Amino acid sequence: MARGPLTRPAPTRPPPTRPAPTRPPLRVLVVDHTAEPGGAELALLRLCRELVTTADDLEVRALLLSDGPLVDRLEAVGVPVDVLAVARDVVTASRYGLSGGGALRRLRGVARTQVALWRALRRADIDVVHTTSLKAHLLATVPALAARRRVVWYAHDRVAPDYLPWPAVLLVRAVGRLPRAVIANSRATAATLGRAAVVAYPGLDPDQAIAPSLPVPPRAGAPVVGIVGRVSPTKGQLELVRAAPRVLERHPGARFRVVGGPMFGAADHLARVRAEAERLGVAERFAWPGTVPDTRAELDAMAVCVHASPVPEPFGQVVVEALARGVPVVATDAGGVPEIVGRGPHALGALVPPGDVAALADAIVAVLDDLPAAARRADRARRVVAERFGVAGTARVVSAAWRDAARRGRRRRP
Structure with missing residues (x-):
């Protein structure tokens, strides 16, 4: 039975306790x-x-x-x-x-x-x-x-x-x-x-971040390059797949994860992305876990989180989420993302032009070439994010x- 408009009873689970109001809410x-x-x-x-x-x-x-x-x-x-x-x-x-x-x-x-x-x-x-x-x-x-x-x-x-x-x-x-x-x-x-x-x-909720007082857990094994978000032509999964061959030339042990699933009729685009991975011969290096209820474990396993939207994004929540976990970020330099990452010597991550697959690949390679330096920048970034984006x-x-x-x-x- 459909739930009626504004008539559904209050949830049986009691809401969190808060002080009694002193005036009508x-x-x-x-x-x-x-x-x-x-x-x-x-x-x-x-x-x-x-x-x-x-x-x-x-x-x-x-x-x-x-x-x-x-x-x-x-x-x-x-x-x-x-x-x-x-x-x-x-x-x-x-x-x-x-x-x-x-x-x-x-x-x-x-x-x-x-x-x-x-x-x-x-x-x-x-x-x-x-x-x-x-x-x-x-x-x-x-x-x-x-x-x-x-x-x-x-x-x-x-x-x-x-x-x-x-x-x-x-x-x-x-x-x-x-x-x-x-x-x-x-x-x-x-x-x-x-x-x-x-x-x-x-x-972000406080529990989405690793507290600045705590160390970032070490990432073991082959470096993981990940992208998180719903699968869509505007979210950059196709661009990451196309950047993968160039990344693998320099770091043949790298692995890729596409975290998220299609919404709003984008199932055909997911099929296109996976077909492109097959065409380029990199499909065996990709994992497709789909939508996950909590992205923290996925982010914590990444050596670099990629935000590859080919069009300017309004904000870029996954950029904040990754930085809050101390994960190095490569993101597109458009829309609201530069407001998060910044530019110049104090930037919190690397920015690349939207839609530029070669620049995206080179920025990922630069992170993987010097993971200790990327980790130090990411550690500073999570402290900034904790202050600015709560x-x-x-x-x-x-x-x-x-x-x-x-x-x-x-x-x-x-």
Whole structure:
């Protein structure tokens, strides 16, 4: 049976204890189109866990437009979740599917989804609607405003033609004028939105990092070159495969791991990547563990973590995650990644031009040529990351945006 909108009972597992509120809490409903644990959704999970345990003046609920693993994971940290059943082709559409011709083909499903959202939001006792994915922004903003709710976006996508099709760029920028506030996951993302935005980097939980006071465990055996993230044309798995022959010329004992699986209809791309490894004669050097629930063990085994996105990434969470584990990083010099890594003699990792397979291979070889030097730089990097990218800082910025959005015209409590 489908879970009804905003009527699902609170989780049986008690939420973490927090101080009793001294005033009525600000009630926030987070809306996401998917319940699959992508980068934005994992960032949401960490954010909610932090807010539930530290903010006594907030009450956070979630409304998802599909069912999946994120439901139970949010409820486990004390966030009640409702699932609103909507047209599947609307939820699973690619970034090309909700703009231009794709939108026209799905117009009926989009309209029904927005009507269902309006009804659910009108009934909900909430102050702020927080959308956290591109589809959620487009689907929920107008219904939320029609239901007289304040809207806050957390933008995890660059709204630029090198990342989205032009019709989507125009549509998102037009709708993006409507929210009361917009949060961006990097300065690079904020610069593409066409309006003012506050930056809140997706922060890490303390247990995702190796504490600066502890040594990084030694990595034994053949060097492992890894890439972590959902398999997609924008994530760089194909570029790593194409760089592998050049790496193996210098370090024939190297091994490669592609950690992550396809989402949002990218299964064909995974087949293409694996076929390319076969064509280049490097398939036996690659392992494909797929999606793993916890990437820490995978990262800890890597001699170098590669971020090879051929288009500018909005942020690059895996870069932060790897650096927090003391893993040397080779990443593309575009989008939000340079905000993490930096440039020049104090850079936390190596940066290469996006899509430049030869430069990617040479940077990986440079790390493997001098692993002790790379390890020293990575050790310094994890100390910097621990200070700059903690989830507590993210929670402060996001909750401040919610409070500011609700400050004017807040609904009276009965």
